[in-house]
Amino acid sequence: MSKIVSKENKLCMCCMKEHEVKTVRIIDDNIYKGVDIKYPAFYYYCENADEYYNDENQLSENDLSMKNEYRKKVGLLTSKEIISIREKYNISQTDLCILLGWGGKTITRYEGHQVQDMAHDSILRKIRDDAEWFLNLLEKSKDMISEDYYVRYRDNAAMVLENERDTYLKKAIISNYAAYFYKPYYSGNRRLSLETVVDVINYIVNENKEKDIFMSRMLKLLWYIDTLSYKKRGHSITGLIYQARPNGILPILYECLIDLDGISYEEIEIGEGIGYKLISTGFKEYNNLTEDDKKIIDKILSTFKNISNELLLKRIKEESAYKGTNVIEIVSFELSENLSVN
Numbered sequence: 001m002s003k004i005v006s007k008e009n010k011l012c013m014c015c016m017k018e019h020e021v022k023t024v025r026i027i028d029d030n031i032y033k034g035v036d037i038k039y040p041a042f043y044y045y046c047e048n049a050d051e052y053y054n055d056e057n058q059l060s061e062n063d064l065s066m067k068n069e070y071r072k073k074v075g076l077l078t079s080k081e082i083i084s085i086r087e088k089y090n091i092s093q094t095d096l097c098i099l100l101g102w103g104g105k106t107i108t109r110y111e112g113h114q115v116q117d118m119a120h121d122s123i124l125r126k127i128r129d130d131a132e133w134f135l136n137l138l139e140k141s142k143d144m145i146s147e148d149y150y151v152r153y154r155d156n157a158a159m160v161l162e163n164e165r166d167t168y169l170k171k172a173i174i175s176n177y178a179a180y181f182y183k184p185y186y187s188g189n190r191r192l193s194l195e196t197v198v199d200v201i202n203y204i205v206n207e208n209k210e211k212d213i214f215m216s217r218m219l220k221l222l223w224y225i226d227t228l229s230y231k232k233r234g235h236s237i238t239g240l241i242y243q244a245r246p247n248g249i250l251p252i253l254y255e256c257l258i259d260l261d262g263i264s265y266e267e268i269e270i271g272e273g274i275g276y277k278l279i280s281t282g283f284k285e286y287n288n289l290t291e292d293d294k295k296i297i298d299k300i301l302s303t304f305k306n307i308s309n310e311l312l313l314k315r316i317k318e319e320s321a322y323k324g325t326n327v328i329e330i331v332s333f334e335l336s337e338n339l340s341v342n
């Protein structure tokens with residue numbers, strides 16, 4: 001199957017006469033490194049000779065097209081994806097080679113016809129996904145890069161890192177939770193969803209608008225919400241894992257949750273410390289919550305509506321889940337049966 005892409009009157013290199021030469025796109029088929037590859041290729045077509053032929057430029061483009069289909073098929077970065085890594089960090093081919101300790105033309109070749117090996121592919125993915133690692137490598141290569149460029153790369157990567165802070169934060173939280181993912185009594189039969197955590201928090205902030213709500217209270221409500229959900233349905237809503245602490249029951253890495261993207265707060269001085277007052281983001285779509293989830297949240301909100309923070313803490317400490325768990329141990333959702341809320 002060929003598709004005509006363009007037509008042009010010119011000297012045909014096939015029959016050596018001037019006539020209308022068509023450029024056509026064909027799906028070519030080739031075996032490369034033992035793998036059967038189908039890829040789009042471009043040819044000229046001579047009607048006089050009924051023949052397809054290539055010029056140098058097309059040959060090169062078609063070869064690259066085949067290599068990229070091969071890369072996709074075996075799960076390697078394509079040449080465009082490699083170029084986009086350099087664009088992300090705004091770094092030259094040569095300087096990226098210096099950072100990675102590779103020969104000076106390696107990146108140039110990988111952006112073209114030479115297919116990278118698996119080991120180099122993993123390194124490229126790592127530097128793409130980890131701006132902090134980029135900065136570390138840059139620091140080590142400082143003396144080998146011109147001062148101007150060093151500063152430019154550093155400032156750019158610092159900005160990338162800042163933009164990706166939320167992604168890093170989520171990764172850090174998830175890696176701390178990973179050990180419990182397959183222990184349903186700890187995870188509440190739910191894989192942690194930080195997007196759902198953000199939705200629950202914003203739902204409460206919006207539904208609770210008559211009163212200020214601080215993060216410390218929010219964290220207590222989260223445990224009640226997840227535990228009531230488990231008690232009623234056999235699974236929590238957020239997948240947060242909770243730990244018994246001297247000051248109640250709190251999610252693992254609870255101190256990081258406030259910094260998740262989509263949560264808005266003000267720092268308020270309270271006595272010697274700082275309180276985090278949650279603010280509505282104005283966004284009222286909760287894509288990760290079902291109607292049943294909302295009913296459970298509403299139930300907890302109405303139960304504790306007129307209960308002060310002090311009394312709420314007292315109530316948690318009276319729950320059998322708290323009494324039945326040693327301090328710093330994980331609170332099992334198995335203990336949800338006796339929750340004081342129904």
Ligand SMILES: [Zn+2]
Nearest residue numbers: 012014015046
């Ligand atoms: Zn011709």
